[in-house]
Amino acid sequence: MNNFQQTARVGLFFILGLALTWVTFETLRGGKVFKDQGYNLIAGFTTLKELKDGDEVRMAGVKIGEVERTRLAGRRAEAVLRIDHRVRIKSDAAATIVMAGLIGTNYISIDLGTDAAPDLPDGAEIKTQATADLNSVMSQIGDLGKKLETAIGDLSGALSGGKDGKTGIIAKVDLLITENRENIGKATANLQEITAKVNKGEGTLGRLINDPKLHDELVTTLDEIKKGAGEAKNFIANAQKIVDQVKAGQGAIGALVFDQKAGEDVKASIANLRAVSDKIARGEGTLGKLLSDESLFRDAQSIMKKADRALDGLDDTGPITAVGVVYQGLF
Amino acid sequence: MRQLNNILEGFGSTVLLLFRSIGYLPTLPRQFGRFIEQCYLIGYTTLPIVAILSFFIGSVLALQAGYSMQNFGAKQFIGSLVGLSMARELGPVMVAILLTGRVGSAITAELASMKVYQEVDALQTMNIPPVRMLVMPRLVAAVVMVPVLAIIANLVGWFGGAIISKYTHFIAIDPPAYFSALRRFMEFKDILNGLIKAEVFGVGVILVCCNIGLNTRGGPREIGASVTRAVVTSLILILVLDYFVTKALM
Numbered sequence: 001m002n003n004f005q006q007t008a009r010v011g012l013f014f015i016l017g018l019a020l021t022w023v024t025f026e027t028l029r030g031g032k033v034f035k036d037q038g039y040n041l042i043a044g045f046t047t048l049k050e051l052k053d054g055d056e057v058r059m060a061g062v063k064i065g066e067v068e069r070t071r072l073a074g075r076r077a078e079a080v081l082r083i084d085h086r087v088r089i090k091s092d093a094a095a096t097i098v099m100a101g102l103i104g105t106n107y108i109s110i111d112l113g114t115d116a117a118p119d120l121p122d123g124a125e126i127k128t129q130a131t132a133d134l135n136s137v138m139s140q141i142g143d144l145g146k147k148l149e150t151a152i153g154d155l156s157g158a159l160s161g162g163k164d165g166k167t168g169i170i171a172k173v174d175l176l177i178t179e180n181r182e183n184i185g186k187a188t189a190n191l192q193e194i195t196a197k198v199n200k201g202e203g204t205l206g207r208l209i210n211d212p213k214l215h216d217e218l219v220t221t222l223d224e225i226k227k228g229a230g231e232a233k234n235f236i237a238n239a240q241k242i243v244d245q246v247k248a249g250q251g252a253i254g255a256l257v258f259d260q261k262a263g264e265d266v267k268a269s270i271a272n273l274r275a276v277s278d279k280i281a282r283g284e285g286t287l288g289k290l291l292s293d294e295s296l297f298r299d300a301q302s303i304m305k306k307a308d309r310a311l312d313g314l315d316d317t318g319p320i321t322a323v324g325v326v327y328q329g330l331f
Numbered sequence: 332m333r334q335l336n337n338i339l340e341g342f343g344s345t346v347l348l349l350f351r352s353i354g355y356l357p358t359l360p361r362q363f364g365r366f367i368e369q370c371y372l373i374g375y376t377t378l379p380i381v382a383i384l385s386f387f388i389g390s391v392l393a394l395q396a397g398y399s400m401q402n403f404g405a406k407q408f409i410g411s412l413v414g415l416s417m418a419r420e421l422g423p424v425m426v427a428i429l430l431t432g433r434v435g436s437a438i439t440a441e442l443a444s445m446k447v448y449q450e451v452d453a454l455q456t457m458n459i460p461p462v463r464m465l466v467m468p469r470l471v472a473a474v475v476m477v478p479v480l481a482i483i484a485n486l487v488g489w490f491g492g493a494i495i496s497k498y499t500h501f502i503a504i505d506p507p508a509y510f511s512a513l514r515r516f517m518e519f520k521d522i523l524n525g526l527i528k529a530e531v532f533g534v535g536v537i538l539v540c541c542n543i544g545l546n547t548r549g550g551p552r553e554i555g556a557s558v559t560r561a562v563v564t565s566l567i568l569i570l571v572l573d574y575f576v577t578k579a580l581m
Contacts, residue, residue, distance in 0.1 A: 003364060010370040013378065017479025020486055021522075028519045054514065105515060 028054070038065060039122035041081045043095045048077045049106055049133050051097055056107040057081050058098075059089070067108060081108060081126070090117040094127040099134060341564070345542045348462060349534070352470045355463040365468040373434050373469070374476030381429055381480050382487045388421055389413055389488030390495040397495075397502035406502055410512030413492035418517065418525045422484040424573060426477060427532030431565040435540035438469060439561035442544025443554040451545065466541045470534060477533030478526045485525065489513065524580045531576050536565045 057065040065083040090113025098109040161168025201210035249258040283292035392413045451461045496504040543561040
């Protein structure tokens with residue numbers, strides 16, 4: 001192999017090494033070998049958590065760019081986002097740092113925003129929202145665990161009591177049972193006796209449970225009661241209907257109760273009736289005289305007698321003289 | 332005690348060799364032909380074996396990681412594991428070991444035979460420092476070529492892992508997902524870390540092999556013994572240096 005060929009191969013090899021190093025450097029730095037025509041946005045957070053250069057920027061889960069670099073800016077941390085030039089981000093879209101895995105992988109998630117909002121220009125600052133990170137959640141869970149532990153301790157204390165073990169609920173129940181052991185035993189024996197009787201069909205309850213005839217009668221009675229209750233229900237419904245109609249002023253009673261004019265008319269009628277009855281009682285007027293004046297009764301009696309005679313004569317003289325007979329009889 | 336003395340003697344002479352070589356650096360342009368020849372031997376001719384070995388190391392890493400991780404659902408991190416392992420550890424170490432086996436042994440054999448057959452003495456007689464002519468071009472060639480071998484080893488290993496991840500049924504991770512995971516947990520400093528390690532190993536291996544070769548005493552039988560000693564010493568040196576360099580770069 002001549003010297004030139006050897007040198008060329010070594011040169012080529014070295015250039016290949018340099019090229020590969022550069023490609024690796026560019027790839028791992030977060031950029032691409034050939035920079036795309038994207039634009040930058042600034043996202044400010046109080047903390048960037050585990051976010052680092054080269055992490056993804058996603059919109060609705062779709063990768064639209066990368067975190068170009070992270071930096072401190074005064075009292076906050078800033079992430080410079082490199083966004084694909086084909087994707088426009090609305091000014092009301094908000095960026096959040098989202099955890100992709102439990103081992104500290106983060107990415108920036110940007111929401112879609114609204115159509116009406118204008119697009120963010122290159123170098124603009126995007127709105128951000130802080131999210132709870134795993135550490136704060138774990139801290140809260142720790143607090144919750146402590147509270148739970150305290151609550152369980154309290155419950156345990158209430159159940160088992162203090163160090164002497166005499167004030168706890170369990171101790172009190174135990175004491176109650178110990179002190180009333182005899183009574184509880186008796187009560188249990190009585191209960192056993194009663195249940196034995198019931199089981200054998202003795203007594204009312206026993207027969208009720210064991211005697212099918214009594215059961216049937218009870219069922220029949222219950223049916224009748226049910227039927228009666230149904231009828232009573234209907235009756236009450238009808239009564240209710242009537243009351244409703246009366247309340248609505250329908251019908252005579254309704255009109256009487258709720259119509260002002262009718263009430264006044266009735267009142268006036270009663271007053272008139274009373275005045276008439278008073279007159280009658282005093283013997284005033286025709287009816288009063290009729291009731292109190294005996295001469296009128298006698299006159300009427302004589303008239304009736306005369307009429308009777310006239311009718312007898314009428315039978316004899318025939319219809320032609322009937323008018324004359326009546327006339328004579330009366331006058 | 333004698334063993335310890337030998338170790339210290341070897342260590343001291345290697346360090347001295349390094350400084351002497353650095354001292355002869357200005358003569359490099361006059362030895363450009365020799366430098367290119369060593370670059371060709373160290374870099375170009377070592378590339379195929381480095382590529383083959385790195386490909387299979389990356390593949391086996393992905394396979395083992397996938398087999399272990401499938402039980403707890405962490406398969407998507409295979410890319411990160413293979414990437415970081417290759418870049419920070421296996422790439423540089425494998426390049427150094429291959430350099431020892433393929434180049435270091437050849438250097439020791441060549442220099443030992445030159446020493447045994449008194450060619451080195453002849454150079455000295457002609458007032459040509461053997462270090463300037465035999466060691467310095469090799470050292471510079473290693474400095475230039477080893478990082479190139481290491482970066483190629485890294486990339487080939489990554490691709491090996493990606494191919495195995497895609498075509499192994501119990502892993503089945505597509506290359507985009509594999510490389511995305513790789514990028515997510517890797518930074519360029521990891522690569523740089525590996526390249527620095529490879530550089531340190533390369534210089535160490537060349538120095539040890541040259542030193543043992545130039546210090547060969549006796550007849551032709553000693554050539555084989557020197558080669559064996561050079562390879563064993565280089566392998567030990569690589570792993571010992573690996574620990575310290577890793578610690579220093581963390």
